[in-house]
Structure formats: structure tokens, C-alpha cells
Amino acid sequence: MRGGRTAARVVSSVALAALLGLGAGCGGERGEDGPPPREVPAVIADLDLSEMEPQVAARLRQTRRAVRSEADSALAWGEFGRVAHAHDLWEPAATAYRRAAELDPEEPRWPYYLGDVLVVQGTDPMAAVEAFRQALALAPDYGPAHFRLASALVTADDPQAARPHFERALEFAPDLQPARVGLAQLLLAEGDAENAARLLEQVLEVAPRHGQAISALGQAYMRLGRRDEARAVAERASEAAAFNLFDDPWMSQVVAEGVSAVLIWDRAKAFLDNGDNEQAVLGLRQVVDRLPDNAEAHQQLAVAYGNLGETSSAARHLEQAVALDPENLAARVQLATAWLELQRPLEAIPHLEAVLQQNPEDLDAPWLMGRAEILAGRLELGIATFEGALAAGREPPPWARNDWGNGLAQLGRVEQALAQFEAVLAEQPEEPQALFFSGLLYEGRGELARALELYCRSMRSEPSPPAQARLQAHRYPCL
Numbered sequence: 001m002r003g004g005r006t007a008a009r010v011v012s013s014v015a016l017a018a019l020l021g022l023g024a025g026c027g028g029e030r031g032e033d034g035p036p037p038r039e040v041p042a043v044i045a046d047l048d049l050s051e052m053e054p055q056v057a058a059r060l061r062q063t064r065r066a067v068r069s070e071a072d073s074a075l076a077w078g079e080f081g082r083v084a085h086a087h088d089l090w091e092p093a094a095t096a097y098r099r100a101a102e103l104d105p106e107e108p109r110w111p112y113y114l115g116d117v118l119v120v121q122g123t124d125p126m127a128a129v130e131a132f133r134q135a136l137a138l139a140p141d142y143g144p145a146h147f148r149l150a151s152a153l154v155t156a157d158d159p160q161a162a163r164p165h166f167e168r169a170l171e172f173a174p175d176l177q178p179a180r181v182g183l184a185q186l187l188l189a190e191g192d193a194e195n196a197a198r199l200l201e202q203v204l205e206v207a208p209r210h211g212q213a214i215s216a217l218g219q220a221y222m223r224l225g226r227r228d229e230a231r232a233v234a235e236r237a238s239e240a241a242a243f244n245l246f247d248d249p250w251m252s253q254v255v256a257e258g259v260s261a262v263l264i265w266d267r268a269k270a271f272l273d274n275g276d277n278e279q280a281v282l283g284l285r286q287v288v289d290r291l292p293d294n295a296e297a298h299q300q301l302a303v304a305y306g307n308l309g310e311t312s313s314a315a316r317h318l319e320q321a322v323a324l325d326p327e328n329l330a331a332r333v334q335l336a337t338a339w340l341e342l343q344r345p346l347e348a349i350p351h352l353e354a355v356l357q358q359n360p361e362d363l364d365a366p367w368l369m370g371r372a373e374i375l376a377g378r379l380e381l382g383i384a385t386f387e388g389a390l391a392a393g394r395e396p397p398p399w400a401r402n403d404w405g406n407g408l409a410q411l412g413r414v415e416q417a418l419a420q421f422e423a424v425l426a427e428q429p430e431e432p433q434a435l436f437f438s439g440l441l442y443e444g445r446g447e448l449a450r451a452l453e454l455y456c457r458s459m460r461s462e463p464s465p466p467a468q469a470r471l472q473a474h475r476y477p478c479l
Contacts, residue, residue, distance in 0.1 A: 040068055041099075044080070044092045052087075055259045059083050067096070074104035081110075085117060086258040093117050108138035109250050112145055115152065116251065125156035143173025144248040150182055159186050177203045178246050181212045188216060193223040209275065211240035243270035261290040265297065272304055280304040288317070295325035302334065311341045322351070329355050329362065336368055345375035366392075367400035374407040383407050398424045402433045414441055432462035439470065452476045 039045070044064060049057040063080035070076040081096030094117045101110035115131035118124060132149035139145060150165035163186055169179035180199050187196035197220035203213040214236050221230035258264060268283025284301035291297050302317040318335035321328060332351040339348035349372050355365040366389035373382030386404045390396060396404065405420035418441055424434035439454035451470075456478035458467045471478065 040064070040071075041095050043095050044084075047089070047092055053260050053262075056087055059257070059259055060087075060089075067099075072103060074100040074107060074110070077103065078107075078110055078113075081113060082254045082257045085113060085254050086256075086263065087260055090117050090121050094121075106138060108135040108142070108145070109253075111135045111138075112142075112148075112250055113254065115148060116254075119148070119152060119155070125152060128152045129156055129158075141172050142250070143169045143171075143176050143179070144246070144250065146172065147176055147179040147182065150179070154182070154186075159189065162186065173247070175206075176246055177207050177210060177213070178244060181210065181216060181244075184213075184220070185216055188220060188223070193220045196220045197224060207244070208236075209239055209241040209273075210244050211237075212244060214240050241270075241273045241275075243273055245270060245274050245276070261287055268304075269300065272300060272307075275307075277304045277307040281308065288320075293324060295321040295328060295331070298324070299328070299331050299334070302331075302338075306334075306338065311338050314338050315342065326354075327358075329359055333362065333364055333368070336365075336372070340368065340371055340375065343375065345372040348372045349376070363394075366394065367396055367403075370400060370407075371403045374403055374410075379407045379411055383411075398428055398431055398434070402431075402437065405434070405437055409437070409441060414445065417441060430457060430461040432458045432464065432467075435461065436464065436467050439467070443470070448474070 044067070047060065047064070049060055052060070060080075060083055063076070063083050066073070066076040067080050077096045077100035081093045081100060084090075084093035084096060094114055097110050097114040097117065100107070101114065104110065111131045112135035115128045115135065118128035118131060129149065129152045132145055132152055135145050136142070136149060146165040146169035150162040150169065153159070153162035153165065163183065166179050166183040166186065169176050170183070173179070180203050184196040184199040184203075187193075187199070197217060200213045200217040200220060203210050204217065207213065214233055218230050218233040218237075221227070221233060255267065258267065264283050265287045268280045268287060271277070271283060272280035281301065281304045284297060284304060287297045288294070288301055298317040298321040302314040302321065305311075305314040305317065315335060315338040318331055318338060321331040322335055325331065332355050336348035336351040336355075339345065339351075349369070352365050352369045352372060355362050356369065359365075366385060370382045370385040370389070373379075373385055376382075383404065386396065386400065386407075401420045401424045405417040405424075408414075408417035408420065418438060421434040421438040421441075424431050425438070428434070435454045435458035439451040439458065442448075442454065443451035452474060455467045455470050455476075458464065459471070459478055
């Protein structure tokens, strides 16, 4: 991979060696056959692998053998660097990247990776800046490199030099939202809150959980005197993603070298936090394969499966989580919810009983218990459960009132059922289930015109086969 470099931007090996800290003591002049083999630096040769996960140690051992046997191969050094980099072995990674860059001064990835390592180490901001500049000299159209250089320049307290690189990053990679956020933060610092807000609004349109964007937009709105909007944005902070992922094909090659279960888990959690459930499932499946007795891993995999609508798979892993940690009440509630979605209420009830026994104040369990009893055909018991929760001062969520109304309707207590559905609609006027169920009751009472109106509203809110069937039965077109 050469990253689109042009011959005009290629620098000499001497200049690159100086930039990356490679003095004459590192080896002789490059000849026609490349530099002569040399000893592996102690920071790599003496790297202790004894306490590492077996798969990590094996991968490091493999790539270290390669640099010993192919000491003049930039690819061998770069591969070792990526493996070390992926497992937070900063000094060995930096050493390997420097050697790779010396051997192949036309490859932009080596200084790019070195720059990332130097940023993490944080000891020499300007060295990171120079590494990214070197990468861009070789690949001037690589958007993520402009973003990383701009970020390094901000860290080095040179925001004026950073701004054009944020702009170039967006020129070459328009979907690189962190660059848009970085540019907005510079505008905020310059007092241009209006244009900063515009950029941040663009970010949140496509990445609504972008944590930095949420925080910066709240600040921008406050400076513009838009206090209500600032408060609304602040309320979104609890939903913000802890990690803001972005597409960087070069760094993806480093990430892919991460074979530690801990690293794979961290990466999967980041995907889960950012809503990429497919990637989260792929990573978490590897984690539970390697850590089959870890209840938390099973629970997180279940969450990812649940987000994808794969409820049976979610239930299977929640059963594992509960078996491994019976005191995990959150997993029990999640498992009961999954069983209810699968229409298996009798399997949900024991878990809800365990939750209520250990934590009678749980917010969801009483309402889920009422739903389970009604789904199991225990209508009176389910309604009594709802009434008991209400008498205890709990406010039922709309879905529980819908279940409550269904139970009452099945017992023929139509007015009481309608009261529950009306309570839902008072809070959420276009809630589709409450509209549809109310329509059924009004139709049953002979108030067909009102029923058809409710069916139409339900369809406009969320089209469903049952509402459509009732409208078709009466040949009633919704306008």
C-alpha cells in the first residue's frame, strides 16, 4: 500500500531517518541490496511475553522471529510494529516503525503509525506532528492523516496551523465527523459560535450519539443565547457514545492485529456503544468463545443480538449470564423481557419473582410481571399485579397500560380498558397500539366511525397488519 503518493512528494531516506530519530549509529549506508542485517533492538529482543495471553504471545513471537530472519524487510518490521501497537506496547512499536520507515522511506503508513504511538505516549507532541507531516508528504490525499495532524497540532498548541488540515480532512473524507467536530471546536475558541453550531448540527444529523459533538453544541447554543436548545442538547449527554468511531483504513490494519480477548472486548463494546451491533456481535462472539465463564460478556452479546432483533440468540446468552451470576438482576430482567417477546411468559415469571424478592423497588419488574401473567392467561392476577404497583406509588409506562387495558378488555371490563388506553394517548397521542386497541373496543360497542378514525391514526403512526385488516374489512380508505 502506497497511499496515493506522488514521486514529487517522496523524501530521501536520509531526510526520513533524521526526522524519525535514526542516526548513523543505527546502521551503514543503504547499498544496492539494502542495509545489512542488524541485531534486533533490546526493547524488542528482550520483550517479556511470559505474562501475556497465549494468543498474543504467539503472535508477537511469530513477528519477532520474522524481523530476526528478515532484518532488511520493512514489511516484517511494520508487521511487528502493528502487533505491538495493537497491544499497547508503545516503545517496541515505535522502534519497529522507525526501522520500517528507514528501510522503506516511501511508505506513508510507517510514520503515520509512529505518529499515533507518539500521540498516545504524549511526551513529545511536536514529534507526533512531524511524523504525521511526513505521512502526508507521501500521501497528501489521505483524509484521516490530515485529521490526525490537525489534532496533534491542537495538542501542540498551534490551532491556526491545525485549521487547514481539519478542512483538508473533510475535503478528502467528507464523512469524517471527528474532523468536523475539531473544526467546530476551533471556531468556538475563536468566538464563531454560529458556524460552530452549524457544523455540530451536521454531525449529530448523521451521528446522533457523538459525545464530543453533543458537548460542544451545548456550549455553542449557550453562547448564542439559545438556552432551551442548550438544555435539550444537555439532556442527550446520557445517551452519548463513550467512543466515537470513524473510518481509517490504515489504522484498521493495526486494530485487526489485536488478538487479546480484552482488546477484542473493548473494540466490541465501542461498536455496541456506537450502535454498530453487527460488528459488536462478531467481536463478542470471539470473547465468549475465549471467556465462556464471563457473565458480563454473555450479557453484552445478548444486548447486541437483541438490538438486531435476534431475540432467541439474546435469550440463550442471557441464560448463560444468569447461570454464571444468579445475583445479576439486570440480566434476569433482560432475560424475562426476552421470554415475553418470544411469547413464553411461564419462563419469564421465575426470573421476575427472583428480582422482586431481592429488589422490590425494581422499576420494571412489577410491570413485566403483570404482562407475563396476562400473556399466561392469568388475567385477574395480572391486573392485580398492575393495581398493586400503582397503589405502591409507581407510574406505569405506556406499554404496561396497554397490557393492562388488554387484560381488562379480555375480562369484558370495557370502560376500564378504555380508561387505560386513554391514559396512554393523553401522554402519547399517536401511540399506535393504544389507538388500535381503542378502535377495537369502540368497534365492539358499535361506534364504527370512531373506530375507523382510530385505525387510520394507528396506521399513520405505525402501519400494522391488524389495523390494515380492520380497515379493509370495512373497505375504508384512510385519507
